Amino acid sequence: MSRLTTSAVPTERTKVPASTEARRRFGRIATVLWLPALLVVLWWVVSANSTSPFFPPLADILAETWNQWVVFGAWPNATSSLQNLFFGYVLGVTIGIVGGSLLWRYEHVRIATNPLIYFLYVLPAPALLPAMIAIFGIGDMRQIALIALGSIWPTLLNTLDGMRGIDAVKFDTARALRLGGWRTYFTLVLPGAAPQIAAGLRASLTVGIILVVVSEMVAAQSGIGYFILQAQAEFAIKKMWTGILVLALIGTLLNYLFMFVERIALRWYYRSRALGGS
Amino acid sequence: MTITQTDTAVLAVDGLRKIYNEGTDQANMAIDRVSFLVEKGEFVCIVGPSGAGKTTLLRCISGLAAPSAGSIAFEGEPLDSVPEQLGLVFQDYSRSLYPWFTNGKNVALPLAARGVPKSERAQRVTQALTSVGLGHVEKKYPWELSGGMQQRVAIARSLSYRPELLLMDEPFASVDAQTRFDLEDLILKVRRELGITVVLVTHDIDEAIYLSDRIVVLSKNPSVVKEVVTVPLGAERSQVETRSSETFLELRSHLLSLVMPNDD
Numbered sequence A: 001m002s003r004l005t006t007s008a009v010p011t012e013r014t015k016v017p018a019s020t021e022a023r024r025r026f027g028r029i030a031t032v033l034w035l036p037a038l039l040v041v042l043w044w045v046v047s048a049n050s051t052s053p054f055f056p057p058l059a060d061i062l063a064e065t066w067n068q069w070v071v072f073g074a075w076p077n078a079t080s081s082l083q084n085l086f087f088g089y090v091l092g093v094t095i096g097i098v099g100g101s102l103l104w105r106y107e108h109v110r111i112a113t114n115p116l117i118y119f120l121y122v123l124p125a126p127a128l129l130p131a132m133i134a135i136f137g138i139g140d141m142r143q144i145a146l147i148a149l150g151s152i153w154p155t156l157l158n159t160l161d162g163m164r165g166i167d168a169v170k171f172d173t174a175r176a177l178r179l180g181g182w183r184t185y186f187t188l189v190l191p192g193a194a195p196q197i198a199a200g201l202r203a204s205l206t207v208g209i210i211l212v213v214v215s216e217m218v219a220a221q222s223g224i225g226y227f228i229l230q231a232q233a234e235f236a237i238k239k240m241w242t243g244i245l246v247l248a249l250i251g252t253l254l255n256y257l258f259m260f261v262e263r264i265a266l267r268w269y270y271r272s273r274a275l276g277g278s
Numbered sequence B: 001m002t003i004t005q006t007d008t009a010v011l012a013v014d015g016l017r018k019i020y021n022e023g024t025d026q027a028n029m030a031i032d033r034v035s036f037l038v039e040k041g042e043f044v045c046i047v048g049p050s051g052a053g054k055t056t057l058l059r060c061i062s063g064l065a066a067p068s069a070g071s072i073a074f075e076g077e078p079l080d081s082v083p084e085q086l087g088l089v090f091q092d093y094s095r096s097l098y099p100w101f102t103n104g105k106n107v108a109l110p111l112a113a114r115g116v117p118k119s120e121r122a123q124r125v126t127q128a129l130t131s132v133g134l135g136h137v138e139k140k141y142p143w144e145l146s147g148g149m150q151q152r153v154a155i156a157r158s159l160s161y162r163p164e165l166l167l168m169d170e171p172f173a174s175v176d177a178q179t180r181f182d183l184e185d186l187i188l189k190v191r192r193e194l195g196i197t198v199v200l201v202t203h204d205i206d207e208a209i210y211l212s213d214r215i216v217v218l219s220k221n222p223s224v225v226k227e228v229v230t231v232p233l234g235a236e237r238s239q240v241e242t243r244s245s246e247t248f249l250e251l252r253s254h255l256l257s258l259v260m261p262n263d264d
Helices: A018-047 A058-071 A075-105 A107-122 A125-136 A140-164 A168-176 A181-217 A224-233 A237-265 A267-274 B054-062 B103-113 B118-131 B147-159 B177-194 B205-211 B239-244 B246-259
Strands: B011-020 B028-038 B043-047 B069-074 B086-089 B165-169 B197-201 B214-218 B225-230
Touching: A018 A058, A058 A075, A058 A237, A075 A107, A075 A140, A075 A181, A075 A224, A075 A237, A107 A140, A125 A140, A125 A181, A140 A181, A168 A181, A168 B086, A181 A224, A181 A237, A181 B103, A224 A237, A237 A267, B011 B054, B028 B054, B028 B069, B028 B214, B028 B225, B043 B054, B043 B205, B054 B165, B054 B197, B086 B147, B103 B118, B103 B147, B118 B147, B118 B177, B147 B177, B177 B197, B177 B205, B177 B239, B197 B205, B205 B239, B205 B246, B214 B246, B225 B246, B239 B246
Parallel strands: B043 B197, B043 B214, B086 B165, B165 B197
Antiparallel strands: B011 B028, B011 B069, B214 B225
């Protein structure tokens, strides 16, 4: 039996010389980094001779960052922020994924809770801070609760949306294969919605980082937000800038870490899209 | 049509009717009073003009949709969900395969659901993929394969649990003509080797004649069985000879006259 058209799509790559490969990689990195690098250099040069107390030279900020965070030991502020973020975020997105799944599964609940969810979604979480202080008092518990509350919604709504967007033929397939309820959930519903759940998780992370700082700026005794506000109150503007710098670094690192994990977990998604497949 | 062998039939469809949006003013009767039998080992094609309730009929007899009236029996048992011994192949492989799993995992899914022990699964997966002419695609993903190969994976997935009856909904409509001939021969080979009963829905009359022992011809909406045509082409078929034989051409013109519109 001859097969003329059912050959595999060729997937092997043509070999390129190592030097070309290295140059290409450098080119890719350069494309990403040229603008940030340029801006940092610009900041460095423009602020070099600055005498304004509000905009100290970048060189001074960097030196002060080293002093404050490493020599004077402000780093526990960062670890306590990260710890609160971690617990709050994990709690929030767990509720988001479980809640989104339940709302997907039970249409009546979805219809009934829809107005409530959008009400809570549009309500800025920081507005609940005073209420949180009243309920949880002052301490980590209150920060964790606030971070969790804020990061629930992007994940929950994306989970629900992603699950509702799964192709009906895939559900017919699950029924035809007699996969049953839980197996259908874990082999079809969760992986099928995974790309959108990931988008929700990422939005939740951004909200979480914002809420870490906001919650530490009110009635807190530690954390990066506390550090920044405290420095500003002491008119230690340089010190304040170091807090902002550390915060930006942590946020960027977390975002890249997230993207890295997402690329691995959703490899099938990115690769099939690159091939122009389903 | 006389129903005499209901007990031995793999599939017995009796007075099947399906009305969508029943009881509203948008009620739409897709099929009305459809009855036919499929005996063990038979290859039956269901053809009809486009818009006839072919897919609706298949959804009903697979247990995916509940009929509005009439009865369907699978191996003598009335149908209420998709039976364990039934394999279903959909038209659009890109929608029915799960792109997040490798081909091997896709084929293993129904096995895991049926409680086949893990140690046995790998062997059954390889077996099923080999039986459709796919050797080394287990670790690849469906979207890394051509359309024809993806449909083979989907067929392998349905064969992996060794069903009694294979239902196919226009399975070769999304592939090019050459692949189509390949897949037609493949399904004939699989059917011969496994002794499986096949019911295939198609809009292609040539394909129906080439594949089947009998052809159920549906009328336009609402569908009724217009005629059941027996295909006396023997067990061995070949794309070139069978399709140019006298019997084939006679059947073709007969079926065309049945399916063509404005002909009654």
